């Protein structure tokens with residue numbers, strides 16, 4: 213029950229919510245039921261069928277309508293006298309500027325991507341409005357409080373970069389199913405159905421191609437007069453048979469690894485493919501409903517298919533692409549909602565997994581891995597929404613000593629499912645809230661201003677309306693009110709290498725980058741460097757001072773590594789980032805707001821312990837105690 217004081221601050225508060233999805237629906241309901249009376253809500257999306265299982269303010273009849281507006285209407289039905297103002301818009305729209313933010317007492321985020329979170333962080337800082345930030349991934353969740361001058365900002369700690377895998381792990385030495393999935397979707401699928409010009413390690417010449425360098429056959433090209441079945445079998449034998457034989461010939465690679473076994477279509481595909489033709493012809497005419505499973509009479513996506521079944525799905529999906537979706541071939545990119553693409557990728561990944569002795573997976577599981585899907589848990593969203601409201605009330609009451617960031621865990625640790633932690637002070641080297649300069653190592657004779665703008669200013673610093681200055685020279689800016697001469701001048705600058713700009717970048721140069729909309733200015737010290745490691749520094753430049761944590765998996769290829777691959781492809785293969793929860797919990801490096809007695813340092817859950825250590829506040833009021841044997845919990849005290 214809220215106290216009188218709390219009720220008074222709740223009633224007088226004007227609150228901005230950003231995001232009306234899984235967390236947002238719960239949050240709006242909880243805010244309304246807690247007594248909040250003036251809530252503004254921004255969401256750019258419309259309702260989709262897949263939202264209905266957890267975004268309970270929405271019904272089937274709302275599909276296609278604005279989330280923000282429908283959420284407002286749904287809550288007004290049980291709280292008709294409060295004011296809810298919806299905006300069906302992107303929070304990055306210039307209308308939502310610093311002045312807009314200034315009208316609120318607190319901002320509450322229920323977003324699902326880093327970009328929007330960073331943007332809201334900057335506007336909240338500029339407007340000096342406290343921000344309560346949140347995220348969930350499956351059973352995991354977190355709520356953090358960011359108050360300028362009191363705590364760290366959302367960007368004080370670098371966020372984990374999208375997970376990437378070394379190319380040689382994907383092309384030559386997979387050890388996990390996810391490696392097979394990345395191979396199947398980013399290399400094989402793309403090579404067959406997407407951009408044919410993509411260079412990748414699959415393109416090892418086949419044994420039957422001539423060895424003269426005059427005529428090198430692209431094995432992925434369909435030969436003249438080759439029927440689809442022959443073509444499919446040739447690809448199958450090439451990637452699962454011949455390529456593996458080739459890799460095996462490099463003995464060094466397999467000294468400390470299990471040798472994969474080549475797989476050929478003749479062992480799993482007899483003449484039955486021919487019998488399937490009738491079914492293929494009967495397949496639905498709507499391209500999006502074409503399915504290899506349907507045409508082979510396989511129904512359950514949770515079944516784990518044997519090698520023979522995977523081989524049949526592989527061939528059937530391959531044929532269906534050419535027979536039913538030929539127009540799309542050459543332009544396809546993998547989409548987790550494309551049934552046929554998921555079937556093909558599941559089968560291909562399973563055949564490869566089988567070759568490497570990796571356990572096979574069902575289509576349902578493979579789809580989750582390929583689409584980087586962590587199934588949402590409605591209860592986690594509800595818990596997190598409740599915690600957001602608790603922190604919002606403390607913020608409104610200026611109850612600074614009791615601010616907590618709280619982690620929701622999958623398994624109880626020390627009988628706790630919710631881990632409250634005191635917020636940390638701002639990181640002095642944070643370029644967002646502490647105006648600390650960054651350092652950029654870059655080849656100033658090779659990199660163009662365009663590379664700097666795209667790879668650093670936009671991708672790393674998250675600025676959308678950048679302005680770049682060196683000394684008194686304005687080198688680049690974005691805006692609606694630029695005259696033609698300026699636009700032409702900036703366009704010309706973009707194509708220049710840094711050392712040849714009107715005001716050249718050289719070692720020792722300090723460049724100022726600003727985003728006027730975010731009211732953010734950042735100085736970057738330039739350091740010329742000649743060479744970069746293609747694998748570790750694929751951007752060809754390195755930003756430090758405030759750096760992204762590298763999450764390239766440690767490659768265990770200690771010897772020559774490339775396992776018989778012939779191409780020189782060397783960049784890491786990216787997979788999408790899990791952007792909801794950053795479980796890189798505060799590391800011991802950060803300083804806390806105040807000293808806490810009875811503190812306990814421990815590592816917890818497998819997901820989090822690799823990223824850092826968590827400082828836990830032993831404050832029973834804030835903890836959820838669970839029954840259970842404490843001995844069962846993974847627990848480790850730090851010295």
Ligand SMILES: Nc1ncnc2c1ncn2[C@@H]1O[C@H](COP(=O)(O)OP(=O)(O)OP(=O)(O)O)[C@@H](O)[C@H]1O
Nearest residue numbers: 231232233234254255256257301302303323324328
């Ligand atoms: N830049 C933005 N401006 C406004 N709203 C945003 C922005 N980015 C994300 N959102 C909103 O944040 C919400 C996040 O909710 P949630 O994580 O449940 O995702 P979802 O898209 O509803 O569901 P799912 O991705 O799981 O299908 C979405 O409704 C989305 O529209």
Ligand SMILES: [Zn+2]
Nearest residue numbers: 365368642645
């Ligand atoms: Zn900061």
